[in-house]
Amino acid sequence: MGRGIAVAVFWVWMGFAPVLAYEEVVVSGGGSIRGIATLEGPIPPARTFMLEGSPFSEFCERISDGKGRVALEEYVVGKSGAFQDVVVSVRNVKAGKPFPHITAKLVATDCMFHPVEVSHEEMHAQDSRGHTHHVHPLVTVFENHHAVSVVNADPIIHNGQVFQKENGHIVLNFPLPAASPKPQGGVMHFGRGVMVGQMVCGIHAFMQTFGLVVDNPYYAKTKRDGQFFIKDLLPGTYEVLAWHPHFKPKVSTVTVSANEETVFNVAFDAREVKGRVFESETSL
Numbered sequence: 001m002g003r004g005i006a007v008a009v010f011w012v013w014m015g016f017a018p019v020l021a022y023e024e025v026v027v028s029g030g031g032s033i034r035g036i037a038t039l040e041g042p043i044p045p046a047r048t049f050m051l052e053g054s055p056f057s058e059f060c061e062r063i064s065d066g067k068g069r070v071a072l073e074e075y076v077v078g079k080s081g082a083f084q085d086v087v088v089s090v091r092n093v094k095a096g097k098p099f100p101h102i103t104a105k106l107v108a109t110d111c112m113f114h115p116v117e118v119s120h121e122e123m124h125a126q127d128s129r130g131h132t133h134h135v136h137p138l139v140t141v142f143e144n145h146h147a148v149s150v151v152n153a154d155p156i157i158h159n160g161q162v163f164q165k166e167n168g169h170i171v172l173n174f175p176l177p178a179a180s181p182k183p184q185g186g187v188m189h190f191g192r193g194v195m196v197g198q199m200v201c202g203i204h205a206f207m208q209t210f211g212l213v214v215d216n217p218y219y220a221k222t223k224r225d226g227q228f229f230i231k232d233l234l235p236g237t238y239e240v241l242a243w244h245p246h247f248k249p250k251v252s253t254v255t256v257s258a259n260e261e262t263v264f265n266v267a268f269d270a271r272e273v274k275g276r277v278f279e280s281e282t283s284l
Contacts, residue, residue: 022216023095025234030097031256032231033264037088037222037242038081041270044246046071049206056156060111060204063134070111070206072136074246075270076125082226083244083268084122085139090218090230090254091239097232099217102143105183106199106209108152108176113199113209115140116151122223139245141219142197142211144190149183152176159202160185164194165210165245173202196245210245242266246273 049070051057064070076084105116114123118138125135142148150160158176163169169191174184190197190213201207212219220228235258242250250266 022093022099024098025095027097027232027234029235029258030232031235031258032229032233032261033088033090033240033254033256034227034229034261035088035264035266036226037083037086037228037244038226038265038267039075039077039083039270040081040267043075043077044270044273046073048072054205055203059154059156063110063112065133071133072206072208073125073133074137076135076224078224078226081267082222082224084222084224084226085137085244086222086226086228086266086268087139087141087212087243088220088222088228088230088264088266089141089212089214089241089243090216090233091241091251093216093218093233093238096234097217101146102141102214103146104140104142104148104211106140106148106150108150108154108158108201108207110134111154111156111158111201111204111207112136113150113201113207114138115209137209137245139209139221140211141221142188142190142213143215144194144213145187147185147187148172148199149185150174150176151183152178152180155179158204158207161200161202162188163198163200164190165196165198171197176201195249196243198245212243240264242268244268248272 051068106113107116152158155178157178160174162172171188172186176184195213197211199209218230220230222228233256237255240252240254247268254264256262
């Protein structure tokens with residue numbers, strides 16, 4: 001019995017009808033989707049947070065601007081507008097390649113949350129003066145009813161809180177002891193239809209990361225070059241969603257043919273970003 005069928009049987013037995021059961025099948029002659037995500041227009045300003053009054057501020061100064069402020073530079077743009085941290089997800093897929101359960105693994109380091117697989121180059125960038133600074137948000141993906149796991153590499157305590165971004169409802173709260181190699185976290189139970197989760201530190205408001213909730217293995221996240229590649233799709237027409245935490249998702253219909261590569265490029269308009277003064281402490 002495939003994983004999707006087993007899940008469907010379980011939920012029916014429990015008295016609930018699943019929204020969609022994903023069935024694992026052998027994919028032969030599958031197609032692929034390749035593209036690049038770009039950001040057009042002036043890069044939006046960073047959200048800033050004051051360190052003054054924040055616990056363990058002496059340690060967190062390592063990611064400050066030297067003037068007691070932490071800036072979340074969440075719009076990382078490379079050459080020709082290439083846009084980092086865009087998640088491209090094929091939605092409502094009924095069947096396809098194996099889908100291993102997702103445990104979202106992150107590390108708390110330098111007073112920021114990061115997915116464990118990201119490189120040092122993705123975490124940092126150089127400004128016009130040649131100074132290295134910390135880059136954020138480095139987004140991830142979540143799977144509903146599955147775990148998030150965080151290792152705290154910092155010598156100070158943190159606190160993990162996962163919210164449903166749509167309405168601010170908290171779904172998980174867990175401590176992060178200082179410099180502990182033991183992963184902390186738990187299972188996240190998002191509401192039906194929730195697409196986005198946000199993880200923050202209950203001690204440091206500037207420690208924020210975001211995750212797109214996926215229900216199949218057909219997704220990819222862009223790096224500094226803005227490129228993504230999704231392979232082994234059964235031939236057919238699909239809904240493809242491109243998401244960044246500070247934009248409305250871009251949704252398009254894409255047709256995939258057997259043994260062929262479909263090009264799908266997506267552009268975000270920086271002018272669509274609205275000022276979020278309530279999240280910038282310097283505006284208070």
